[in-house]
Amino acid sequence: MVHGSLAGIQFDVADNLELVRGVVGFKLARLRLATAAIPRHRRGSKLRALMNHLLNRVDKELEALAQEEAQAVGVDALHDVVTRKYERLSPQLDSLHEILAAFRDAVGRSDVPVGLQHLIDVLMETVVIDQGDPIVQLSAVNMYSTIDLVAWVDDLFSRTGSPPAAYSGNHPIAFNLPALDPQNALLAPILAHEVGHTAVNQSLLRALEVAIDPAPVEALLAMQLSIAGLHPSGAEAGEWVASFQAWCAELICDAIAIAVTGPSFVLAFCAFAPPSASAQVGTHPSERDRIRIQLKQLDERGWTPTMERDFPSLTAWLRDASNNMTLTGTAKETFLRGAIALIENEIIAVAEQHIASGFDPKSADASISAAADWLSHGVPAVEFEGEVLGPWAIVMAGWIATFREHGDDPASLASGVGDTAFNAVVVKALEMSSIVTAWRAHERSAS
Amino acid sequence: MSVLLREQIDALLDERDNDKRLVITPLLDREEQVGPGSVDLRLGTEFIEVSRQDSTSIDPFGHHEDVDAQQSEADRKTYVALGDPFILHPGQFVLGATLEFLVLPPNLVGQVLSRSSWGRLGLLVATAVAVQPGFRGVLTLELVNTGSVPIVLRPGLRVAQLQLWSSDRPTDSPYGVGAKYSAPLGPESNRLAWEGRERDVLEAITRRMHARSADSDSDSDTEAE
Numbered sequence: 001m002v003h004g005s006l007a008g009i010q011f012d013v014a015d016n017l018e019l020v021r022g023v024v025g026f027k028l029a030r031l032r033l034a035t036a037a038i039p040r041h042r043r044g045s046k047l048r049a050l051m052n053h054l055l056n057r058v059d060k061e062l063e064a065l066a067q068e069e070a071q072a073v074g075v076d077a078l079h080d081v082v083t084r085k086y087e088r089l090s091p092q093l094d095s096l097h098e099i100l101a102a103f104r105d106a107v108g109r110s111d112v113p114v115g116l117q118h119l120i121d122v123l124m125e126t127v128v129i130d131q132g133d134p135i136v137q138l139s140a141v142n143m144y145s146t147i148d149l150v151a152w153v154d155d156l157f158s159r160t161g162s163p164p165a166a167y168s169g170n171h172p173i174a175f176n177l178p179a180l181d182p183q184n185a186l187l188a189p190i191l192a193h194e195v196g197h198t199a200v201n202q203s204l205l206r207a208l209e210v211a212i213d214p215a216p217v218e219a220l221l222a223m224q225l226s227i228a229g230l231h232p233s234g235a236e237a238g239e240w241v242a243s244f245q246a247w248c249a250e251l252i253c254d255a256i257a258i259a260v261t262g263p264s265f266v267l268a269f270c271a272f273a274p275p276s277a278s279a280q281v282g283t284h285p286s287e288r289d290r291i292r293i294q295l296k297q298l299d300e301r302g303w304t305p306t307m308e309r310d311f312p313s314l315t316a317w318l319r320d321a322s323n324n325m326t327l328t329g330t331a332k333e334t335f336l337r338g339a340i341a342l343i344e345n346e347i348i349a350v351a352e353q354h355i356a357s358g359f360d361p362k363s364a365d366a367s368i369s370a371a372a373d374w375l376s377h378g379v380p381a382v383e384f385e386g387e388v389l390g391p392w393a394i395v396m397a398g399w400i401a402t403f404r405e406h407g408d409d410p411a412s413l414a415s416g417v418g419d420t421a422f423n424a425v426v427v428k429a430l431e432m433s434s435i436v437t438a439w440r441a442h443e444r445s446a447s
Numbered sequence: 448m449s450v451l452l453r454e455q456i457d458a459l460l461d462e463r464d465n466d467k468r469l470v471i472t473p474l475l476d477r478e479e480q481v482g483p484g485s486v487d488l489r490l491g492t493e494f495i496e497v498s499r500q501d502s503t504s505i506d507p508f509g510h511h512e513d514v515d516a517q518q519s520e521a522d523r524k525t526y527v528a529l530g531d532p533f534i535l536h537p538g539q540f541v542l543g544a545t546l547e548f549l550v551l552p553p554n555l556v557g558q559v560l561s562r563s564s565w566g567r568l569g570l571l572v573a574t575a576v577a578v579q580p581g582f583r584g585v586l587t588l589e590l591v592n593t594g595s596v597p598i599v600l601r602p603g604l605r606v607a608q609l610q611l612w613s614s615d616r617p618t619d620s621p622y623g624v625g626a627k628y629s630a631p632l633g634p635e636s637n638r639l640a641w642e643g644r645e646r647d648v649l650e651a652i653t654r655r656m657h658a659r660s661a662d663s664d665s666d667s668d669t670e671a672e
Contacts, residue, residue: 044494114492117528369581378583378630380548381472421629428548431492434545435529435603436473 017069017079020086021269025082027093031055034100042108044118046172048099050149053107053167054096058089088161095156099149103371106137112182119188119391120175123195126260126355129202132335141175142243143189144272147174148198173198177330182187185426186398186416189261196253204252204350205245211346217244217339219354228331229392240332244339247285251340254290255351258297259358261392263307264317267399268296271413274301275321278411281333289337292322306361310400313408359392371397375422376404380429388436398426448556451611453483459552466526467610470550480605487562487605489546493633494525494533496541522636533600535570535592542634546602549609551582553617558610559586560648565606569594572606580614581621584630 012113024116024181032055038048065085072078132148139145149172175191178184197202221240222232230236257265275287284290295318298304307315340347352358367384374381382389389397402416403409416422451459451462454624457468460481473498480487528531534539565572578586579620587606592598600606 015564110524110527114526114528117526254532379470379472379550380632381470383473432473432548436475438529439473439475 010197013317015083016253017083017086020083020090021069021286022412023095024086024089025120026264027090027097028058028062030053031096033095033102034104037064037089038104039108039342040358043121044103044107044109044133044172045264046133046170047103047107047135047149050153050165050167050170050172051100052095052382053169054153054165058093062087091160092157092162095153095160095162098156099152103135103137103149103172103352104418106135106174109136110347112177113427113431115427115432115434116183116188118434119430120191121261122391123171123192126357128171128173128198130170132171132198133173135174137174137176138179138182140179141176142179143176144187144194145176146191146194146198147176148201148420149174151201160276165172181420183420183423183427184417185395185423185430186264186402187268187272188255188395189265189392192257192260193253193269196256197249199256199354200249204354205249207353208248208252208343209345211350212367216342218339220342221335224331224335226336240335243281243283243332245337246283247336247340248343250284251290251293251347252351254371255297256296256347256355258301259352259355260357262301262361263303263392264297264395264399266291266298266391267413268417269294270318270321271417281328281330281336285336285340288322289326289340291318291412293340293348295319295322295345296344297352300348302361306365311403311408314403314410317410359390359396364389365395368393368397368400372400372404375429376401378425380425380432382432384437389433391430391433394426394429394430394433398422398429432438448612448614449556450484452536453481455613456481456486456611459555466615467552468550468551471547471553471609473547474672475546475603482608485572485610488559488607488609489598490588490602490604490606491544491633492527492529492541492602494527494541494590496523496525497650498523509579518559524633529601529603530601533602535590535598535600537569537595537597540556540589540591542636543588543590543600544634545588545607546585548630548632549578549582549583551578551580551611553580553621554614556580556612556614557582558612559588560608561612562606562608569596569649570596570598570600570606578609579622582619585632585634587634589632616625622628 027064031051035048035055038051039045040048065082068078068085071081072082083201088333101439103328115138120136124132124134124440150165152169153167175195177191181187205219221237221244224236225232225240228236254265254269257269269287273287275291280286286309298307304315364387367387367389370384371381371389371394382394399416402419403412405422406412406415459467460471460474460477462468471486475489480489522628525533549557559573559578561570569592571593572588573586576586576588586607586609589599615643624656
């Protein structure tokens, strides 16, 4: 029996220190075993490094607790404090169990085509700050998304009152692909948006805050709050600001995806989330505003002539779909959409500055057309006149082949995405591109 | 019908008319791969292994829906990046594919042979696999380690040779004319069971042959006496 007091209340509890210490011990041992089983030197193996870092930290805490325990012998109050400290370790270990169980089987997975693995590697190099180590996960829940596992650990730890991971190595980043359709090459540009979230959380949202003049946005907020009869420091005002930040994050990710993949993103975006007239102001900006800003960025990057040449009707339809129709007509909508319009140039600029080498219309225009011809005949050719097409040029060629086959029409977006056999050809072309690019680079360096 | 030599192969690879052109893509090292009388082909990135513990037997006489289901359940597809190892153990059989995607014009026939240097290590890659005029796709390779030590295979290695034979006139019925994107992009499992008409003929013959000696009630009565 341990005698103690909490907030002035005296209590007696059964001595469970050894039990709690034992539970922590077996949980830790189980995690060590599972971590040791993660393959080394494979795609996603940084999960092992992250877990070892965190488990070593737990080991140090246990060493310190053992010393405290020795000093607490015979002192009930100290004894109870030590027990409670052991208890606090348990949920931390449960958090690690959650992450390990979710991702360990996906490390070094060999059931994803090489072309798709290459595409993910390219995104890691292009978008993620200091790069990252991808874990490809076939997800039933998250469709297309990415999760920085270090950020996830921090989030889980913060709920249990544990300190952040403080992990300085290469971040393991989970790439969630739709489990039933992971090989959809034409939708792959969505991945560029999703991996953008990692960079946004790393630094780009802060970069946007620095880049914009806050005064006009704050004035618009004050005016619309006043119209809505809301107090500027009330909970709803805070929710409006949180929505504004979430919209900014989405739009930076869109701009990253446009810079990296070109027009393929707006096409994949419309196939994935068709623009609708549904009147909602939610966590994401309306598809109409997103398409408008995407078209603006594409125009600034010089893509409009290509789009008007290769899919003129669809380009006209995209312009129609991006018209500025009112959704709900509420003060919140007026603030959010108005504020975004005020800073959209800065949003695009922040994304463009982040992407060192984007995809632009000068990149192999003639070769893209030739690749589209071959793809439309089911042949994954990627090298033309000594020039090797990169992955996003191939996806672009895939879209152009789709329009040649199914017509320059919005419905063709669904036809292309839904054509499993054709997407398999494009995925094969992505593989060929990675192989030929690596080979030619080696030849150049060897000579 | 004559075998094509290097100069003829080069000319066909450079042919501008797509209907007459020989496509082999990617040709990572054309100078090395196009030999005096054949083209070296590299090992691709996809493999199909048959999981033994999940298989009872494979009966090509089975109804093709059943055989297909049985096959796809037992097949395990593995993707290996260029240069990464895939270890083939003694006695192990897997299906691989060529790295190269081929399109043969309608007047060419091909034959895939193992490269002798691999054969000397005990690796069988292909047993004179025929490639039909008009074929389009990657070629499935039957990989067997007949030696006594494991062999480390790596996608990108040159493992097979393609000999090409030219006919004076193109075939009227080239192989694989059908769905545009039906060309194989990786190794393909057995399709014996799809040859349904022949299966039916063989089954009918077997039934007739066994009818003579099949048990009947009267035979049983005789035995009982």
